[in-house]
Amino acid sequence: MKGNRIYEDLFPIIRRANGILFLLKIIFIFLILSFWKVQILDHEKYWQRSEANRIREIALPSHRGLILDRNGKILADNRGSFKVSLIRENCKDLDKSCRRVARLLKMDEAVLKERIKKYESLPLFKPIVVKENLSLEDVIRIEARKLEFPELILQTEPKRFYPFGNLAAHVVGYIQELSPQDIEKGLYEKKRLGDLVGRTGVEKEFEPVLAGRDGKLLEVVDSLGRAKGEVSKQEPGKGKDLTLTLDFDLQKKAEELLEGKEGAVIVLDPRTGEILALASYPTYDPNRFINRFTSEEWIGIVNSPVFPLENRAIRGLYSPGSIFKLTMALGALDLGLINDRTTFFCSGTIRIYGQTFSCMAKSGHGSMNLYSGIRNSCNIFFYQLGKMMDIERISYYAEMLGFGKKTGVDLIGEKEGLVPNPAWKEKVKNEPWQPGETISVSIGQGPLLVTPIQVAVQTALIANRGRSIIPHLVKSGSREKEGSGSQAFGSESEQVKIDPSNFEKVIRGMWEGVNNEGTGRAAKVDQFDVCGKTGSTQLMSQEKIDQIRGMGKEIKTHSWFTGFAPKDHPQVVVTVLVEYGGMGGATAAPIARQLFELYRENNGRQKSSGQY
Amino acid sequence: MVDRNLLGNIDWTLIFLLLLNSFVGVIFIYSCSHYSPGNFYLKQILWIILSLVVLFLFLLFDYKVLVTYSFYFYFVIICILGGVLIFGRFLRGAKSWIVFPFFHAQPSEIAKIILILLLAFVFSEFKTERLSWGKGALSAGVVALPFILVALQPDLGTALSYLPIFLASTILAGLNKKTVIFLLIISLILGLFAWNFVLRDYQKKRLTTLIFPGQDPLGSSYHVTQSKIAIGSGGLLGKGYKKGTQSQLRFLPARHTDFIFSVIGEEFGFLGVTLALFLYFIFLLRLFKSVGQSRDRAGVYIVFMVAMMIVFQFLVNVMMVIGFFPVTGIPLPFYSYGGSSLLTNYLGISLVLNVKMRRFVNV
Numbered sequence: 005m006k007g008n009r010i011y012e013d014l015f016p017i018i019r020r021a022n023g024i025l026f027l028l029k030i031i032f033i034f035l036i037l038s039f040w041k042v043q044i045l046d047h048e049k050y051w052q053r054s055e056a057n058r059i060r061e062i063a064l065p066s067h068r069g070l071i072l073d074r075n076g077k078i079l080a081d082n083r084g085s086f087k088v089s090l091i092r093e094n095c096k097d098l099d100k101s102c103r104r105v106a107r108l109l110k111m112d113e114a115v116l117k118e119r120i121k122k123y124e125s126l127p128l129f130k131p132i133v134v135k136e137n138l139s140l141e142d143v144i145r146i147e148a149r150k151l152e153f154p155e156l157i158l159q160t161e162p163k164r165f166y167p168f169g170n171l172a173a174h175v176v177g178y179i180q181e182l183s184p185q186d187i188e189k190g191l192y193e194k195k196r197l198g199d200l201v202g203r204t205g206v207e208k209e210f211e212p213v214l215a216g217r218d219g220k221l222l223e224v225v226d227s228l229g230r231a232k233g234e235v236s237k238q239e240p241g242k243g244k245d246l247t248l249t250l251d252f253d254l255q256k257k258a259e260e261l262l263e264g265k266e267g268a269v270i271v272l273d274p275r276t277g278e279i280l281a282l283a284s285y286p287t288y289d290p291n292r293f294i295n296r297f298t299s300e301e302w303i304g305i306v307n308s309p310v311f312p313l314e315n316r317a318i319r320g321l322y323s324p325g326s327i328f329k330l331t332m333a334l335g336a337l338d339l340g341l342i343n344d345r346t347t348f349f350c351s352g353t354i355r356i357y358g359q360t361f362s363c364m365a366k367s368g369h370g371s372m373n374l375y376s377g378i379r380n381s382c383n384i385f386f387y388q389l390g391k392m393m394d395i396e397r398i399s400y401y402a403e404m405l406g407f408g409k410k411t412g413v414d415l416i417g418e419k420e421g422l423v424p425n426p427a428w429k430e431k432v433k434n435e436p437w438q439p440g441e442t443i444s445v446s447i448g449q450g451p452l453l454v455t456p457i458q459v460a461v462q463t464a465l466i467a468n469r470g471r472s473i474i475p476h477l478v479k480s481g482s483r484e485k486e487g488s489g490s491q492a493f494g495s496e497s498e499q500v501k502i503d504p505s506n507f508e509k510v511i512r513g514m515w516e517g518v519n520n521e522g523t524g525r526a527a528k529v530d531q532f533d534v535c536g537k538t539g540s541t542q543l544m545s546q547e548k549i550d551q552i553r554g555m556g557k558e559i560k561t562h563s564w565f566t567g568f569a570p571k572d573h574p575q576v577v578v579t580v581l582v583e584y585g586g587m588g589g590a591t592a593a594p595i596a597r598q599l600f601e602l603y604r605e606n607n608g609r610q611k612s613s614g615q616y
Numbered sequence: 617m618v619d620r621n622l623l624g625n626i627d628w629t630l631i632f633l634l635l636l637n638s639f640v641g642v643i644f645i646y647s648c649s650h651y652s653p654g655n656f657y658l659k660q661i662l663w664i665i666l667s668l669v670v671l672f673l674f675l676l677f678d679y680k681v682l683v684t685y686s687f688y689f690y691f692v693i694i695c696i697l698g699g700v701l702i703f704g705r706f707l708r709g710a711k712s713w714i715v716f717p718f719f720h721a722q723p724s725e726i727a728k729i730i731l732i733l734l735l736a737f738v739f740s741e742f743k744t745e746r747l748s749w750g751k752g753a754l755s756a757g758v759v760a761l762p763f764i765l766v767a768l769q770p771d772l773g774t775a776l777s778y779l780p781i782f783l784a785s786t787i788l789a790g791l792n793k794k795t796v797i798f799l800l801i802i803s804l805i806l807g808l809f810a811w812n813f814v815l816r817d818y819q820k821k822r823l824t825t826l827i828f829p830g831q832d833p834l835g836s837s838y839h840v841t842q843s844k845i846a847i848g849s850g851g852l853l854g855k856g857y858k859k860g861t862q863s864q865l866r867f868l869p870a871r872h873t874d875f876i877f878s879v880i881g882e883e884f885g886f887l888g889v890t891l892a893l894f895l896y897f898i899f900l901l902r903l904f905k906s907v908g909q910s911r912d913r914a915g916v917y918i919v920f921m922v923a924m925m926i927v928f929q930f931l932v933n934v935m936m937v938i939g940f941f942p943v944t945g946i947p948l949p950f951y952s953y954g955g956s957s958l959l960t961n962y963l964g965i966s967l968v969l970n971v972k973m974r975r976f977v978n979v
Contacts, residue, residue: 014908014916016745017788021907021920024787028904028927032897036890038938042848043886050848057845058861224865 058224062131065199066216067162069243071176071206073252074280074479078167079176080207085163086138088146089131090120094155101155108145108153109135131157133181164200169289172255174315175248175282175415175477177205178290200294205315206246206477208416216243247479249278257602258283261595266310267563267582268317268456270475271599274464274574277473279413281599282457284316318418321453322581325539326381326523326588327564328402328448330466330510333374335401336389337506344509347373350384357439361387378513379522381538383447390446395437398445399425404500407454411461412474421458424451448539460579463566466514467535467574469507470500511535515571518593526593527567529600536567536578536596538588561585565592569600576603625973626675627906633899634950634965638664638958640892641876641951648863648871648879649953656872656953663955667962674966678974679733682967683740683914686733690758693730696723697765722956724766724774729963731778732921734758735785740914747789755785773944780928784921839875840939842867847881847889847938854885872953874945878937893934900927906972915971922964929961 042050071080088109095101102120106113116134123132135142138158146158164179179200201215202208219240251271258269262285271281288305305312314320336342352368354361363369363383369376377385390398402408408423422428424445426437444450457475465472514535518524524536540561563585568577578596585591642664646657682689700723738755742748759782766775786795846862855861860882862868871879881889903923910916926949933948935941947954949961 014910014913016790017913017916017920018908020788020790021904021916021923024784024920024924025901025904028900031931032893035893035934038940039847039881039886039889039893042844042938043850043881043889044852046848047851050845051851053845054849054861054867057842057867058865224861 062157062159062221062223063199064219064221064238064240065159065161066218066240067242068164068179069214069216070245071214072245072247073172073250073255074248074278075252076247077252079172079248079250079252081165081167082162083165085136085161086143086158087133087136087161088138088142088156088158089133091131091155091157092120105134105153105156108149108156109142111135136161137163164294166290168256169291170287171252171259172248172250172282173205173287173290174284174317175205175250175255175279176290177202177207177209177416178293179203179207180293203293204313204416206248206415209414210246210478214243214246217241248477249273249280249479250282250477251280251606253606254281254599254602255283257281257599258595259285259287261598262582265582265585266316267580267585268315268320269581269595269599270317270456270460270577270579271603272460272464272473272475272577274467274473274568274577277461277464277475278479279475279477280576280603282317282477284314284320286310286312288312315415315417316581316583317456318413318415320455320581320583321419321421322456322562322564322583323450323452323541324407324448324454324459325541325562325564326448327454327459327537327539327566328446328452329378329381329386330462330514330537331402331405331407332386332389332393332398332446333378333510333513334405334466334502334506335393335397337374337509338401338502339393339397341392342374342389344374347371348377348385348388350382352384354384354387356387356391356443359440359443361443374509375513375516378510378537379516379520381517381523386446387443390443393446395425395442395445398442399423402452404502405465406458406462406472407452411455411457413457414476414478418457419455421455422451422453448541456579456581459564459566459581460577463568463577463579464574465500466507466510467568467577469504469511470502472498472500511571514567518567523587523589524565524567524593526589527565527597527600529569529597529604532569532600532604533571534567534569534597534600535571536565536593538593539564539566540586540588561587563591564588565596567596567600569604575607576600578603622973622977625976627902627969627972630899630902630906630965630969630972633895633902634962635664635668637895637899637950640895641948641953643857644876644879644883644951645872645953647858647860647883648868648876650858651864659955660953660958663958666955667959670959671962671966671969674963675970675973677970678977679915679918679967679970680912680974683733683737683918686730686737689730690734693723693727694761694765697727697762700724701765701768722774724762724769724771725956725960726963727762727766728778728781728925728960729967731759731762731781732918732925732964732967735781735921736914736917739785739789739917740912742789742913745790747786747791747795751789752786752791752795755782755789771945773946776944777925777929777932777946780924781921784924785917788917788920839869839943840936842869843875843878843937844939846875846878850882850885850888852885852887854881854883854888857883859883874933874943874947874952875937876951876953877934877948881937896930900930903968906968909975910971911975911977915975919968919971922968925964926961 067082068080070078070082072078090101090105092098098120102113102117106116109116111134119134120132123130138146143158146153146156150156166173166176180203182199182201199218202211207214217240219238221234221238222236223234254271258271258281262269262283265285267285269281269283270279272279286308292301348371350363350365350369350372352363352366361383364381369380369382369384372380372382372385376382399408402423408421410418410420424441429435429437429451441450445452461473461475464475514524514537515533516522517538518527518534518536523538527534527536540563561584563582564580565588566577566579568574578599580592580595580599582591582595642657642660645660649656735755735758738751738758742751759778763775763778766778842862846860846868849855849862850860858864860879862882863871863879868875868878868882877889877892880892884891900923903919903926907916907919907923910919929946929949932941932944932946933952936943936946947957949957
C-alpha cells in the first residue's frame with residue numbers, strides 16, 4: 005500500500021476485515037445459486053402461480069336448453085336470477101369477511117361459514133356461491149358497496165324453472181348443485197362448483213345436449229380482486245332445446261288420475277315407441293331442488309316412506325300377476341301345446357305337484373278355452389299351460405317378449421326386473437327349483453318381477469303383432485348424436501319369432517276381456533276397440549307386508565291394467581299400475597279407460613282438423 | 617476549512633457506484649409505483665439529491681472531530697429515542713417516526729451513524745491483540761441502550777441492524793473464538809427469552825412463516841409467497857420492464873420499499889438479479905477495500921462498521937425476498953424507497969469518504 009500513510013500498525017485489523025470480505029464472497033455465490041434455483045429450476049412452478057394470481061376466470065353460465073312436450077309446450081324453462089359468490093382469495097381475513105358479508109346479505113353467519121367450509125377443499129380463487137335468487141334490494145346493496153367487498157362477485161344466472169311444477173317430474177327430472185365430491189370424482193369435467201347439473205330424468209340423460217357450453221371470461225385482476233380488464237371472453241353457447249314425445253294433456257290426465265295413489269301410468273304409441281305419458285306417483289316439485297333448499301326438506305323427501313323421488317314406471321319392480329298370462333298364452337301357442345280349440349275345465353281349485361292351487365272364482369269358471377281363459381283371467385287354465393311348458397320354456401318366452409331386460413328407454417336408472425329359472429335359483433338362493441314355483445310363475449307370481457315400462461313395451465309388441473319397439477321420450481329430430489349415451493330407438497325394431505296369427509288369437513282374448521264382460525270391462529271405450537288385460541298381484545315379501553302394516557294401510561293387491569286400442573290398427577298403449585289398488589279391473593282399468601278416451605278425443609280432433 | 621488537496625482525495629469511484637445503485641433503485645421504484653399516486657420515484661430522486669448534498673456537507677467536518685464529540689450525539693439521540701417512545705405516534709404499527717410538517721423521520725436510523733462514531737471513539741485507542749472484557753462490555757452497553765429503546769417501539773428490524781455495527785467493532789478489536797461461542801449461547805438464551813416474553817405475535821408469526829411458508833398463503837406468509845412467485849416467475853430474462861404482473865397488479869406487497877428486489881427479479885429475471893448483485897458487490901468491495909485506507913484506528917473502525925451496516929441490511933433484505941429470512945422490514949440500502957434509510961446510508965458512505973480523503977492529513 006504505497007503512498008498510504010499509516011501511522012499505526014493496523015495490519016491485524018485489516019486482516020480481520022478481509023476475513024469478513026471472504027465470507028461475503030461466499031455468501032454472494034450462495035445468493036446467486038439461490039436465485040438460480042428459484043428463477044431457473046423452479047421457474048415453471050412460479051410462472052404458473054403468477055398466471056393464476058392475475059387471471060381470474062369467471063364462468064358465464066349458458067342457457068340450458070328448454071324441454072318441450074310434443075306440441076311445443078314448455079315443461080322446463082329458464083328465468084333470470086342473481087347470485088352472489090365469495091372468492092376466498094380476495095379476503096384479507098376470512099372470519100372478518102364472513103361477518104361482514106353475512107351482515108351485508110342479511111344471512112346467518114353460521115350458515116355462511118358452513119357453506120364456505122363445505123367447499124373448503126377447492127382452490128382459493130374459485131368463487132363459492134353464497135346466496136342466490138337475490139332480491140333486487142340485495143342486488144342494489146351489493147352493487148353499491150362493491151368496492152368495500154372485493155371478495156364478492158355478483159352474477160346473473162339463467163335459472164331453471166318448471167312452469168307446471170310436479171307435471172312429468174319423473175320424466176323431466178331435476179337439476180342440482182354439484183357437490184365438491186362430484187367435482188373431485190371428475191364426473192362433470194367442464195363443470196364448476198356451484199353449477200347446476202341434471203340429476204335425474206331427461207335433465208340428466210341429455211345433460212350434454214341441454215347444458216350447452218359455458219362461456220368464460222378471463223380477466224386480469226389486481227390483488228384486491230378488482231378487474232383490470234378482459235383478457236378474453238368466450239360467449240356461452242346456448243343448450244339445445246329438447247322436444248319430448250310426451251303429450252301434455254295425456255300426461256296431466258295420467259297424473260290427475262293417479263293422485264292420492266301410489267303407482268305408475270305409461271301411455272305410448274306402439275307404432276313408434278313414442279311415450280305419450282309417463283307418470284309416477286307420488287311425485288315432487290322439481291323447482292324445489294334447484295334452490296339451495298334446506299337440508300331438512302331434502303331429507304324429508306328422500307326418507308319419505310312413499311318414495312316420491314322414485315320413478316315407479318321404470319324402476320318399480322312388481323309381480324306382473326295376470327298380465328303374465330299373455331306371455332304364457334303366446335308361448336303355449338307358439339310351442340303348439342294348445343290351439344284356440346283346446347279347453348281346460350276350471351272347478352275353482354286344482355292339485356298340481358301335490359299342492360292345491362285355486363282360481364279367483366271360487367266356484368270355478370267351468371270349461372275354458374284360450375279366449376275365455378284370457379277374458380276371465382282363469383288361473384286354472386294357465387296353471388295347466390305352466391305345467392305343460394315348464395319353467396325353462398316359460399322364461400324363454402318371457403325374455404323373448406321383453407321381460408328380464410331393459411327396454412332401452414332414454415331415461416336414467418331403468419331396472420331389469422327378473423325372469424326366474426332353476427339356474428338363477430340355484431345361484432342366488434342355493435336351493436333347487438320347486439315344481440310348484442313354476443305353477444306360481446305361470447300366473448305371474450313367484451320371483452318374477454317386471455317394471456311397468458316392460459309391460460307397456462310388451463303390450464306394444466302384442467299390438468304390433470310381434471314387432472317390438474324401443475320406447476323413447478325424445479323426438480328423433482331433437483336428439484343429438486354426441487349427447488346421447490343410449491343406442492338406437494324407435495325405428496330400429498325387430499320382429500319376434502312368433503307367428504302373427506298367434507298374436508291375433510291372444511288379442512282376441514284381450515278384446516273379449518274388455519268388450520265381452522271380461523275382467524277388463526271397466527276399460528271399455530265406445531267405438532275404440534280397446535284390448536287389454538288386468539292383473540292383481542299378491543305382495544311379495546313378508547318384510548314389505550310389515551312395512552305397509554306399519555304405515556296403517558290395508559293390505560291390498562297391486563292393481564294392473566295394460567291394453568291398447570284400436571284392435572286392428574293400434575295407435576295407443578296404456579299401462580296402469582296402482583300399488584295396493586285392489587283388483588286390476590276395479591282400479592287400474594277405469595284409469596286406463598279415461599286415458600283411452602282422452603287419447604281418442606284428442607286424436608279425433610287432430611284427424612278432423614287434418615281432413616279439413 | 618477544506619483545502620483542494622482533500623477534495624482531490626475524495627473517492628469519486630465510490631460516489632459513482634453509490635449513485636449508480638441508487639438510480640437502479642429509482643428505475644424500479646418507478647416501474648412498480650408509476651400507476652399509483654404518490655410519485656415515489658420523484659420523491660426518491662429528491663431524497664437522493666438531498667442525501668448527496670448532506671453527504672458533501674458532512675465531509676466538511678473532520679471525522680476525528682465527530683468522533684470526539686460522539687458521546688454528546690449519543691446522548692441526544694438516546695433522549696430522542698426515549699421521547700419517541702413516550703410521545704411518538706403510531707405509524708405503520710410502530711412508534712418509530714417523528715412527524716415533521718413535510719416528512720416523517722426515523723431517529724432510529726440516524727442512531728446507527730451515531731453508534732458508529734461512538735464505537736469508533738471507544739476503540740480508537742484500543743491497541744491490544746484481543747478484545748478485553750471491559751471494552752466488550754462497554755461497547756455492548758453502548759449498543760444495548762438504543763437497541764432496547766428501538767425494539768420497544770416496536771421496530772425489531774431496525775434494532776437488529778445495530779447488531780452488525782456492534783459485531784463489526786468487536787471483530788476488529790479481536791474477538792476470540794471462545795467469546796464468539798459465548799455470545800452465541802447468550803443470544804440463544806436471549807432469543808428464547810425474547811420469543812416467550814418480548815416478541816409480538818406478528819413477529820412470531822413472521823418467524824414461523826419463515827419455517828413453514830406454504831401453510832397460510834393469505835396470512836403472514838403472504839409477503840414471502842408473493843415475493844417468491846414474483847422472482848420465480850421472472851425466469852432467466854424476466855417479464856420486461858413495467859411488465860411484471862406481480863408488481864404491476866399489486867400482488868407483491870411493499871414492492872417499492874422492502875420488496876424492490878423482487879421487482880427486479882420479476883421484470884429482468886435471473887440475468888437482472890445477477891447484474892444487480894454484481895453492481896452491489898462491486899460497491900461493497902470498494903467499501904471493504906477502503907478499510908485499510910485510514911490515518912488512524914478510529915477511521916478503520918468507522919469504514920468497517922459502515923460496510924458491515926450496509927452488508928447486513930443488504931443480506932437480510934435479499935435473503936428475505938427469497939424466503940431465507942423472516943420479513944423484518946429491513947429495506948435494501950440505496951434501492952428501496954425511503955428517505956430516512958437513504959439518508960442514513962448516505963451519511964455512512966459520507967463517513968467512509970471522510971476517512972479516506974483525510975488519510976494523509978497530519979494531525
